Structure formats: C-alpha cells, structure tokens
Amino acid sequence: MIEIEENLRLERRRPTDKEALIWYQDEDLVYLVDGVREAYSLEKLRRMYAYLDRVGELYTIEVAENGVWKAIGDVTFSPDNLPIVIGDSSYRGQGIGKKVIQALIAEARKRGYPALCVREIYRENKASQKCFTACGFKGNAATAQGYSYRLEL
Template sequence: MAITGIEQADILEIDKQVRLRRYDGQHDFAFEWHQDLELVWLIDGNKKPYTLDRLDRMYDYLSKNGECYFIEIFEDGQYQPIGDVTLFKDDFAIAIGDRRYWKKGIGTKVLHRMIERAREVGLEEIFVEEIYDWNTGSRKLFEKCGFEAVEKTKKGWSYRLTV
C-alpha cells in the first residue's frame, strides 16, 4: 500500500498487448535499461549509468512511496517488461527502458491508464515534479495528454493535470 489508504492493483490492463504489473521486488532485468546513457540523461539529467545499488535504491523508493508498476508487452506468448511507471500522491514517473519500444504510442497508452488510475484512487491531480527541457518526447507526451506546464524549474518544467 504505497499510497496511504489505497490498495495497489496487481495488474492494470491497458489492451491485449500492453499491461501494467505491480512491482514485485524483482528488477534485475531493468539494469540493462539503466546502462543506456541516453535514457539516463532523459530521466536523471546526467550520463552516469546505474550501479546495482542505485537501481535497488530507486525501486525501493518508488515502491515505498507510490504505486510502482512494470510496463509489459505481450510478445511470443508471454509478457515482457519494457519499462516502469509510478504514480505518487505528489509526483509521477514513467520510463520506457527498452528503446525498441520508444515512439510506438505505448507511453500514451500507459499515461492514459495512469490518469484513469489516479481517478480510481481519488486523486484530484497528477503532478510531475520536473521534465527536463531536453526531454522533448516526454514533454510532448504529457502535453498531448492534457498536462500543463505550471512552474519553471532549474532544468525544465513541472507539470500538472487536474483529474
């Protein structure tokens, strides 16, 4: 129960090809994603690949402070994790870690489902603490889904959507 008083769903269905699976403590497969310096630049604003310890600490924080899910694609008869998404009471994070799935519309599907989830759990808004100026893909995604830039940050903008 990462959001106080809310029971996290085990699976959030999106469509026949995409679903969200509750974080279960296993994340070794995500280490490879966090070696991709372009991904790290987009999500962290630096170009330092993750260590296993940093990956452990990240998922520990995400799962204890929000509803953390793996984004999964159904291929070859089974679901494969390709990224993660976390809904917090006061922040939001999404990353398609496997770059083969970038620019395929998956982020849009996931964001729409998480907006729906925010409504289900009674949140009044989704707030994104910061999207970096150079992360144009994320900025376009959030704006396309109705988020508005609300405050200039040191390296980008914070975004908000009333749900």
C-alpha cells in the same frame, strides 16, 4: 495489475535487476531521466526502486510478445509525481508511454484524486514533455532543469 490493452499491462512489481539494469546502463536514457550521463550501478538501481516503491505504486510496464509477457519499462503511480521510463529502446516512439499515462489518469479518476503532478521533466526530454501534454497535462512552473506539469482531474 492494470490491463491497458490485450498486449499491454502494468504489473504491480518491481522490474527484476536483470530486466532493469540493462535499461539504466543506457547513458542517453539516464541523461533524460536524471540529467547526467552516468550508467546506474546495481546498488543505485535498487535504491531508486526502493524509493519509488515507498513514495508511490511501482509498476513494471509489460508487453505480450508471442504469448509471453516482457518487461519494457517502469512507472510509479502517485498523485505527486509520475516518473515513467520506456527502458527498452525498441518500444519507444510507439505511443506506449501515452497509453500508460492515460491508464493512470483513468485510475486516478476512479480513486477520486483531484489532480496528478509531474515534478520535473528535463528541458532536453522533449518526447516526455510531448507525451504528458498530449495527455492533457499543463506546464505548471519552471524548475531548475526543466518544467513541472499538472493535470486537474
């Protein structure tokens, strides 16, 4: 577990199907993540999480509400990519993504990583681009549908 604040943490677990399927049924969210407006099936969701857990450390983003921890998104920690989703739309735009990324930057420094990379953020995903650049990431290269980013540590 990575404690970010008293009421915000990263729990080293995969979100439950019930938690995550709701997020990935939002076609607008899926468009920002995958570039298509197609809700995830349960099978696709499970395949995605199996892959993310294989290539990095999969965390559930949790907030405490009235003393109860609630899953609101997911992030995978890897020096090669940092996919993050604030799945619960009521928590978007509050700086949670930035706090999560800053915590993972601190963790990467503790582990001695030389850099962190983001493979691709789609052109349309301005909020994610802004979040990563606010955390010090620099545009690295144009990709087929957006841009890659890199942060030298």
